[in-house]
Amino acid sequence: MADIQQGGGGGKDGKVRSKKASTRVDMTPMVDLGFLLITFFILATTLSKPKAMTLNVPDKQNKEEQKTDPIKASKVLTLYLGNDNIVHVLDGIAPDDEKAKTEMKDVSFQEVRTAILKSKQRINSQNPKDDKGNEPFVCVIKPLPGSTYKNMVDALDEMKITKTSRYAMVDLLLQADKDLLGDKIKDNDQK
Amino acid sequence: MAAVKPKRNYPMMDMTAMCDVAFLLLTFFILTAQFKSQDAATIETPSSISGLVVPDKDVMTISLDKEGKVYFGVDNQVTRQGMLESMASAEGMQFSPAETKAFMLQSNFGVPMNQLKGFLSLPKDQMAAVKQPGIPVDSTAQNDLAKWIYQARKTNNDLRICIKGDNLSKFPKFKDVLNALQAQNINKFYLVTGSEQPPAGWKEDE
Numbered sequence: 001m002a003d004i005q006q007g008g009g010g011g012k013d014g015k016v017r018s019k020k021a022s023t024r025v026d027m028t029p030m031v032d033l034g035f036l037l038i039t040f041f042i043l044a045t046t047l048s049k050p051k052a053m054t055l056n057v058p059d060k061q062n063k064e065e066q067k068t069d070p071i072k073a074s075k076v077l078t079l080y081l082g083n084d085n086i087v088h089v090l091d092g093i094a095p096d097d098e099k100a101k102t103e104m105k106d107v108s109f110q111e112v113r114t115a116i117l118k119s120k121q122r123i124n125s126q127n128p129k130d131d132k133g134n135e136p137f138v139c140v141i142k143p144l145p146g147s148t149y150k151n152m153v154d155a156l157d158e159m160k161i162t163k164t165s166r167y168a169m170v171d172l173l174l175q176a177d178k179d180l181l182g183d184k185i186k187d188n189d190q191k
Numbered sequence: 192m193a194a195v196k197p198k199r200n201y202p203m204m205d206m207t208a209m210c211d212v213a214f215l216l217l218t219f220f221i222l223t224a225q226f227k228s229q230d231a232a233t234i235e236t237p238s239s240i241s242g243l244v245v246p247d248k249d250v251m252t253i254s255l256d257k258e259g260k261v262y263f264g265v266d267n268q269v270t271r272q273g274m275l276e277s278m279a280s281a282e283g284m285q286f287s288p289a290e291t292k293a294f295m296l297q298s299n300f301g302v303p304m305n306q307l308k309g310f311l312s313l314p315k316d317q318m319a320a321v322k323q324p325g326i327p328v329d330s331t332a333q334n335d336l337a338k339w340i341y342q343a344r345k346t347n348n349d350l351r352i353c354i355k356g357d358n359l360s361k362f363p364k365f366k367d368v369l370n371a372l373q374a375q376n377i378n379k380f381y382l383v384t385g386s387e388q389p390p391a392g393w394k395e396d397e
Contacts, residue, residue, distance in 0.1 A: 027206030034213030041220035049225075052353060052381035053241035057369065059378055081362070113390075145363050149255065149356035150237040152365065153384055157239040161393060171366055 053156065057169075073097070075127055077119040077139045079112070080177075081155060082184050083146035087112050091119045096176035104180065109154050116162045139167040142177065144185050232256040232301065232323070234357045238385035240393070245383055251343055251350045252383075253336070253368055254299060257359040260325025261368060263339050264299025265350065271295045273346035278338065284308065293318070301325040304335050328367045337371040344375075352380040 073094035080088035089105045089112070097103075107115055120137045127136035141155045152169070159167045178185060225247075234254050247266075254262040265271050275294050279286050282304060286294070290311040294300075301323035302310045310321065328336040344350055352372065356365055372380065 027210045031206050031210045031213050034210060034217055038213060038217050038220055041217065041224055045220065045224040049247075050236065050245050050355075050383050051239065051241050051386045052243050052245045052383050053239050054243065055354075055380055055382050057373060057378045059376070143362040145361065147362045148358060149360045149362065149365050150358040152362060153237040153239055153356075153382060156382075157241070157387075161240060161390060171362070 053153070053160075055156070071138055075123050075136045075138055077116065077123070077137070079116075079139065079141050079155060080181060080184070081141065081143040081147035081151045082106075082181075083144070083186075085109055085148075085151060087115075087151075087155075088181065088184065089115050089119075090180075091115070092123060094176070095174070095180045100180050109151070112155075113158055113162060116158060116164065120162060120164065134166060137164065137166065139164050141167060141169045142173065143169070143171055144173075144181070146184075146186065232260065232262055234355055236355060236384050237358050238387035239382075240387050240389040241384060242386070243381075245353060245381060246351055249347065249349045249351055250353055251340070252299060252353045252355055253340075254301075255354065255356040255360045255364060255368065256325075257357040258325075259360055259364040260301055260323070261328050261336055261364070262299045262301040262323070263326055263336060264297070265343050265347075266298075267347070268295045270343065270347045270350070271297070274339070274343045277345055278304070278342045281338070281342065286311070303327050303333070304338070328364075328371055334371060336368065337374060340371065340377075341375060352377060353383050354380055355383040 074092045076092065078090040078095070080090070082088055085108060086106050087109065089107055090100060090103065091105075093100050093103050105115070116139065120135075123137045124135055129135060139159060141152075141159075143152050143155075156169070158164075173181075173185065232254065234256055250266045252262075252264045252266070254264070256262070265274060272291060272295050275286060275291055278284075284304075286308065290308065293311045293315075294307075300307075300310075303324065303326060306324070310318070310323075313321065326335045326339065327333050340352075354365075354368060372378075
């Protein structure tokens, strides 16, 4: 192959010349081995380290709950995460409002960002900032039993993307929510 | 004069440079290698724009697969051993040294406490083939996950908690895991996600 020792073929005069031993080493097998090991290490490793998002949940055992003023429904965007990656959006209306049924929109996760931004802009322009300088806009995420873990992560991610600083994830469904959503609460996969 | 013999010149390439490159790359890969751990279940995590890297030591991972089964794992083998021992004494069970050793080699597992002994006594090749039923979390009567979390934290108090859920796992199951954690006053944890590009023009503030 890559061997370089070419026999001189004797020589014209029949003089025997001492052969000079070459110090060159054939590297081909070594290269083969090197690449074999590289292949092994590439396949056996995880290059991209998984990322993580932090989730802080409120303390459940804290008996002395901080009393806060109830938030006006007009400042709240409610996202119900439903079956089949659908988000039911309720913008600035309480679930027990009579208009809620007609105002509730079903959007996909691709469109939810524009819905959040629109609502955020509307609410922030209509209401002043509170005395601590917080934005008036509040987003409430309510995952329904039919929603997946991915939906939840996506929704939390949207909060980060839209820079919504005040949001809450609530899984408690009030009677008003149940009346509003009706059949949509059920998990479609569980017959 | 004899006829000129055509001299055969074999095409020759100098492999030294190539060899250098190969071993340079090899060194790089060896040094950066983090071996894939053999997990009990394959989990496809959702992606987020979060840039936070999962801590690489003192991690407790609670995995949630798409069928809603829960797996539990701790990264350190010493912690695993301590965890199993304190769990065994709390439950009034005995594990042989061989079973403890088998347990230490599991990066994560999804077997209820009452089946654990049987599972650990299986030979190694059969162990991988067994379909693990998942750790029970839902009922208050047998909430093994909560017990494991408790014992693991007792063994190593610095453990950080990562929840690794599959795309398709349902929210109520996640809620069960959350309840098990919150019942022990754990309110801060990591959700493991893949990485995703933030939308154009998006900047992290603060």
